Amino acid sequence: MVSFLIDPFSLSFMQRGLVGGILIGMTCAVLGAFVVWRGMAFIGDAMAHTVLPGIVIAFLNGASLFVGALIAGIVTAVGIGWFSKDGQVREDSAIGIMFSGLFALGIALLSRVNSYQDLSHILFGNVLGVSWGDIAAITVVLIIVGAGVALFYKELVVTSFDPGHARAIGLSPATVRYGLLILLALAVVSGIQAVGVVMVVSLLVTPAATASLLTKRLDQVIVLGAGLSVLGTVTGLLASFHLDIATGPVIVLTLTGFFILTFLFAPKQGWLMRLMDGDLPRRAN
Amino acid sequence: MSKANRQQQDVPHSQALVIDDLTVAYNSKPAIWDIDLNVPEGVLMGIVGPNGAGKSTLIKASLNLIPRAAGTVRYYGKPYDQARSLVGYVPQRGSVDWDFPTSVVDVVMMGLYGKLGWFRRPGRKERELAMYALEQVSMQDFAERQISQLSGGQQQRTFLARALVQDAQIYFMDEPFAAVDAVTERAIVAILRELRAQGKTVIVVHHDLQTVEEYFDWVTLLNVEVVASGPTLEVFTADHLQQTYGGRVSYLHEADIALG
Numbered sequence: 001m002v003s004f005l006i007d008p009f010s011l012s013f014m015q016r017g018l019v020g021g022i023l024i025g026m027t028c029a030v031l032g033a034f035v036v037w038r039g040m041a042f043i044g045d046a047m048a049h050t051v052l053p054g055i056v057i058a059f060l061n062g063a064s065l066f067v068g069a070l071i072a073g074i075v076t077a078v079g080i081g082w083f084s085k086d087g088q089v090r091e092d093s094a095i096g097i098m099f100s101g102l103f104a105l106g107i108a109l110l111s112r113v114n115s116y117q118d119l120s121h122i123l124f125g126n127v128l129g130v131s132w133g134d135i136a137a138i139t140v141v142l143i144i145v146g147a148g149v150a151l152f153y154k155e156l157v158v159t160s161f162d163p164g165h166a167r168a169i170g171l172s173p174a175t176v177r178y179g180l181l182i183l184l185a186l187a188v189v190s191g192i193q194a195v196g197v198v199m200v201v202s203l204l205v206t207p208a209a210t211a212s213l214l215t216k217r218l219d220q221v222i223v224l225g226a227g228l229s230v231l232g233t234v235t236g237l238l239a240s241f242h243l244d245i246a247t248g249p250v251i252v253l254t255l256t257g258f259f260i261l262t263f264l265f266a267p268k269q270g271w272l273m274r275l276m277d278g279d280l281p282r283r284a285n
Numbered sequence: 286m287s288k289a290n291r292q293q294q295d296v297p298h299s300q301a302l303v304i305d306d307l308t309v310a311y312n313s314k315p316a317i318w319d320i321d322l323n324v325p326e327g328v329l330m331g332i333v334g335p336n337g338a339g340k341s342t343l344i345k346a347s348l349n350l351i352p353r354a355a356g357t358v359r360y361y362g363k364p365y366d367q368a369r370s371l372v373g374y375v376p377q378r379g380s381v382d383w384d385f386p387t388s389v390v391d392v393v394m395m396g397l398y399g400k401l402g403w404f405r406r407p408g409r410k411e412r413e414l415a416m417y418a419l420e421q422v423s424m425q426d427f428a429e430r431q432i433s434q435l436s437g438g439q440q441q442r443t444f445l446a447r448a449l450v451q452d453a454q455i456y457f458m459d460e461p462f463a464a465v466d467a468v469t470e471r472a473i474v475a476i477l478r479e480l481r482a483q484g485k486t487v488i489v490v491h492h493d494l495q496t497v498e499e500y501f502d503w504v505t506l507l508n509v510e511v512v513a514s515g516p517t518l519e520v521f522t523a524d525h526l527q528q529t530y531g532g533r534v535s536y537l538h539e540a541d542i543a544l545g
Binding site: 152212221 | 345348349350366372374376380381382385387388392395399401403404406407431433
């Protein structure tokens with residue numbers, strides 16, 4: 001049993017995958033608490049897709065993928081804000097337009113230059129492929145995200161819970177939101193290396209949503225979400241090693257499994273306990 | 286502009302709030318139109334008017350929460366940006382998500398975030414102030430409770446405590462009595478009177494015309510424009526109510542006659 005758990009990590013690509021995966025999982029889960037409680041799941045998903053052209057353009061020019069993705073992320077944030085500013089276009093429509101438009105641009109660029117191999121890495125992730133250089137970059141992202149959330153925690157909380165009050169006391173919810181979107185762009189670029197563009201929203205949303213079923217304190221949602229995320233990543237790596245399944249999907253499936261189990265069996269808010277308490281809302285006839 | 290300047294010079298300090306020519310439009314349709322309002326210090330003022338009269342809009346525009354098409358708002362002669370610490374705001378209870386994972390005392394401490402400024406975290410002192418505010422609304426036993434477990438009245442009292450902890454001079458409250466239990470309503474009324482007794486100015490968006498004369502010594506009747514504003518005894522008349530509400534609510538006259 002121990003060798004089943006330990007042996008795979010004697011291989012250097014598994015070590016890199018483990019370290020990278022843990023760092024990525026923590027980064028995404030920390031922001032995930034805010035993504036979940038601000039109702040930003042859709043914009044998180046959109047951000048993951050819209051950074052694709054940034055990554056591709058940076059890759060083609062030999063520039064930093066992080067910088068390329070970050071620029072694309074900022075373009076997305078500003079673009080969505082600009083399109084929906086005067087209420088001419090609803091925000092979710094603006095997100096949908098930016099999302100599909102920029103993703104299409106990314107795929108179009110990719111299809112001109114690259115083989116499917118590279119495409120699939122970006123779309124579906126490959127945490128076993130991360131280099132020590134990638135890990136250094138991911139570490140920097142984790143530090144920036146962690147420091148950003150720690151320094152601006154109360155501003156993030158008050159603008160999430162009650163933007164009206166935040167504005168009345170002189171905070172700018174829009175500024176905080178842009179800051180959060182930039183952190184989100186950074187986290188998404190990390191996450192893409194583990195599970196790819198298509199599934200990165202899972203790292204952002206699923207652990208935090210699961211943790212929210214278990215605790216009603218935001219700081220605990222963050223810590224618990226990070227823990228679940230790390231557990232999911234390690235499970236994903238092991239399963240992919242022993243069962244020869246692609247790592248990204250296994251990580252996402254594990255996190256989804258955690259969520260379903262928690263939804264059914266959580267001590268207070270789980271479906272089973274509510275059923276036993278007769279607490280479930282009856283369907284209206 | 287010249288009118289605003291003149292007002293600023295002429296108005297003595299007893300005017301807590303002076304609003305001049307305030308207009309707010311949504312999609313170029315005016316929600317409130319050319320509002321002029323002088324609210325003296327130390328009054329407990331109700332803002333009443335039909336749905337869509339712009340009552341909440343008036344408050345939000347006064348607090349710079351929504352853009353103005355025109356007009357100025359002065360607190361003791363100063364614009365809101367310079368008077369922020371003088372002003373407390375209790376938004377409508379339904380304006381936030383009460384499932385948000387936070388506790389009652391944490392919400393109350395949000396009232397102190399403005400004074401704390403960036404980077405500083407609330408500490409022991411802030412917690413003590415928050416607990417004191419919770420005692421004033423009889424919620425001290427609920428301090429560590431998750432806000433998702435509160436009743437509507439308890440939610441309202443939590444918001445009230447968050448405003449009290451700011452120790453402001455002027456309070457705006459948007460429908461604090463909406464769908465609360467009788468205990469909460471009495472508790473809120475007691476606090477409003479206590480605030481007035483301390484010389485503070487309280488401005489309340491109010492729905493229940495039956496209680497206007499009992500609760501408020503000053504009243505503004507609003508229907509996009511100000512119909513009348515002044516001491517309740519002078520202003521809260523059948524005539525003005527007719528102008529404010531039109532013919533839509535005939536029982537109002539009877540209520541008014543019975544009370545007046």
